[in-house]
Amino acid sequence: MSKSLPSRADNYSEWYNELVKRADLAENSAVRGCMIIKPYGYSIWEKMQRALDDMFKETGHTNAYFPLFIPKSFLSKEASHVEGFAKECAVVTHYRLKNDPNGGGVIVDPDAKLEEELIVRPTSETVIWSSYKNWIQSYRDLPLLINQWANVVRWEMRTRLFLRTAEFLWQEGHTAHATKQEAIEETEQMLEVYADFAENFMAMPVLKGIKTANERFAGADETYCIEAMMQDGKALQAGTSHFLGQNFAKAFDVKFVNKENQLDYVWGTSWGVSTRLMGALIMAHSDDQGLVLPPKLAPIQVVIVPIYKGEEQLENIKARINPLVKALKKRGVSVKFDFAENQSPGFKFAEYELKGVPVRLAIGNRDMENGTIELARRDTREKTSMPFEGIEDVIVDTLEDIQKNIYQKAFDFRAANTFEVNSWEEFTTKIENGGFLSAHWDGSSETEEKIKELTKATIRCIPLDVKEEAGKCILTGAPSSRRVIFARAY
RNA sequence: CGGGGUGUAGCGUAGCCCGGUAUCGCGCGUGGUUUGGCACCAAGAGGUCGUAGGUUCGAAUCCUGCCACCCCGACCA
Numbered sequence: 001m002s003k004s005l006p007s008r009a010d011n012y013s014e015w016y017n018e019l020v021k022r023a024d025l026a027e028n029s030a031v032r033g034c035m036i037i038k039p040y041g042y043s044i045w046e047k048m049q050r051a052l053d054d055m056f057k058e059t060g061h062t063n064a065y066f067p068l069f070i071p072k073s074f075l076s077k078e079a080s081h082v083e084g085f086a087k088e089c090a091v092v093t094h095y096r097l098k099n100d101p102n103g104g105g106v107i108v109d110p111d112a113k114l115e116e117e118l119i120v121r122p123t124s125e126t127v128i129w130s131s132y133k134n135w136i137q138s139y140r141d142l143p144l145l146i147n148q149w150a151n152v153v154r155w156e157m158r159t160r161l162f163l164r165t166a167e168f169l170w171q172e173g174h175t176a177h178a179t180k181q182e183a184i185e186e187t188e189q190m191l192e193v194y195a196d197f198a199e200n201f202m203a204m205p206v207l208k209g210i211k212t213a214n215e216r217f218a219g220a221d222e223t224y225c226i227e228a229m230m231q232d233g234k235a236l237q238a239g240t241s242h243f244l245g246q247n248f249a250k251a252f253d254v255k256f257v258n259k260e261n262q263l264d265y266v267w268g269t270s271w272g273v274s275t276r277l278m279g280a281l282i283m284a285h286s287d288d289q290g291l292v293l294p295p296k297l298a299p300i301q302v303v304i305v306p307i308y309k310g311e312e313q314l315e316n317i318k319a320r321i322n323p324l325v326k327a328l329k330k331r332g333v334s335v336k337f338d339f340a341e342n343q344s345p346g347f348k349f350a351e352y353e354l355k356g357v358p359v360r361l362a363i364g365n366r367d368m369e370n371g372t373i374e375l376a377r378r379d380t381r382e383k384t385s386m387p388f389e390g391i392e393d394v395i396v397d398t399l400e401d402i403q404k405n406i407y408q409k410a411f412d413f414r415a416a417n418t419f420e421v422n423s424w425e426e427f428t429t430k431i432e433n434g435g436f437l438s439a440h441w442d443g444s445s446e447t448e449e450k451i452k453e454l455t456k457a458t459i460r461c462i463p464l465d466v467k468e469e470a471g472k473c474i475l476t477g478a479p480s481s482r483r484v485i486f487a488r489a490y
Numbered sequence: 491c492g493g494g495g496u497g498u499a500g501c502g503u504a505g506c507c508c509g510g511u512a513u514c515g516c517g518c519g520u521g522g523u524u525u526g527g528c529a530c531c532a533a534g535a536g537g538u539c540g541u542a543g544g545u546u547c548g549a550a551u552c553c554u555g556c557c558a559c560c561c562c563g564a565c566c567a
Binding site for chain 2: 004028032087088123152154156157158163164168170217236237238239240272273274275276305307308309341343344345346347348349350351353354362364365366367374490
């Protein structure tokens with residue numbers, strides 16, 4: 001194994017793949033398209049889960065769990081839904097194996113064919129709405145605010161660790177409401193939750209917006225999304241929140257009696273974020289030395305590396321460091337004091353940089369004599385020698401500063417790579433370098449398709465805060481009343 | 491699913507064209523010396539050369555089928 005990572009400039013996607021493996025986040029498995037999330041990667045995911053779960057609970061949601069398998073007939077009840085997912089479903093057809101009479105190990109028992117095939121869920125709207133039918137009778141049963149943490153399977157042709165895998169982990173919220181207005185408010189609220197999480201925990205600025213009809217979730221009336229910009233200028237959809245209208249209520253016959261004693265269909269929403277956020281996190285901040293993790297999501301926030309000759313020096317260092325470790329833990333800082341003897345300090349420095357540990361402290365004999373300690377921050381890679389006295393406060397402040405700094409860096413990067421373009425020529429030239437292009441569009445799906453064909457750029461969203469502005473479509477010249485955001489996307 | 495490519499130790503590879511059971515590096519185990527940016531030395535262990543068949547006295551090497559993976563398209567949270 002060569003010691004350094006491929007650089008982002010040389011080959012961005014190779015850099016990403018290598019980084020995921022070297023930092024021990026995930027690896028490919030024996031099953032095509034499915035990844036193994038390794039302990040270090042999973043512990044980051046757990047931190048994401050915890051923060052998100054708290055936010056869901058705060059907004060009134062509770063967790064539940066629905067089955068992995070969906071009867072085939074369920075999936076076809078909502079026409080556009082099945083159309084959207086049919087091409088990528090794993091199907092269970094049998095329930096038993098038997099020994100091969102020809103001695104070839106085990107084979108599928110042809111006598112154990114299921115009467116109705118089961119689909120491994122690509123998303124759970126259908127099973128969930130079939131339950132909601134039984135749970136909802138009156139407006140008093142509403143709103144129903146449920147989330148589930150689960151795995152789903154979408155049989156993708158080409159997969160990439162975290163960004164697109166055949167099986168992935170996610171949460172999916174599914175809510176039912178008495179009024180359209182309330183359902184829309186829920187959809188928007190959850191988009192805000194996602195944006196809040198992305199910006200304040202992941203330190204990743206996101207653009208909030210609405211998808212065009214082409215990019216809309218199969219079965220939704222409106223899809224809201226948050227879009228982030230990766231360091232190669234490509235867009236990544238980081239989360240979606242769907243207003244489902246009454247589509248699933250009608251498909252599964254979910255009616256309720258309202259206050260006026262009239263029967264009506266309920267209004268639905270669904271929203272989700274997945275392990276793809278791991279990919280976003282990696283690509284948003286990391287550099288050629290390895291991961292750069294925001295302190296709020298870093299499994300290890302501070303690592304302390306002793307530099308010593310002989311047992312005695314190590315003991316002296318331990319005596320000084322142990323109280324600091326204790327004090328930091330007390331303040332909620334996760335800290336690792338790595339005094340393993342079988343690795344050199346230099347090795348540890350490189351290793352913890354690769355793993356994105358935000359703050360590294362090094363202490364050796366020199367520091368012991370001078371009453372100092374060296375503090376290195378991962379985001380800027382600056383090293384400073386500091387007085388040991390009072391280092392605890394400095395560490396806490398530095399963690400906060402790193403969180404802010406990497407957000408700002410990502411924000412500035414996005415700003416520097418977002419352009420208003422007003423001509424087709426400008427559009428086609430600029431798109432080659434990536435970034436977000438804010439341009440006029442005539443509103444038709446055909447034009448959107450055409451632009452995608454010609455440039456590989458898609459409309460990422462119509463920003464929520466878009467301002468009305470008369471203009472001409474970048475491709476057709478037809479009148480347009482506002483700009484939309486184009487980009488090449490993951 | 492179309493077009494191109496690759497499968498040799500845990501990982502990365504040489505050897506293949508011109509058949510004679512395998513090279514080097516990393517990693518791993520042991521002993522010693524080290525430790526302020528991925529340490530060094532010594533002697534080690536580890537391989538049905540993707541898989542099934544064929545040609546041959548003899549196959550990692552030549553031929554055929556199959557499988558897997560990678561890259562480029564179509565599809566996508």
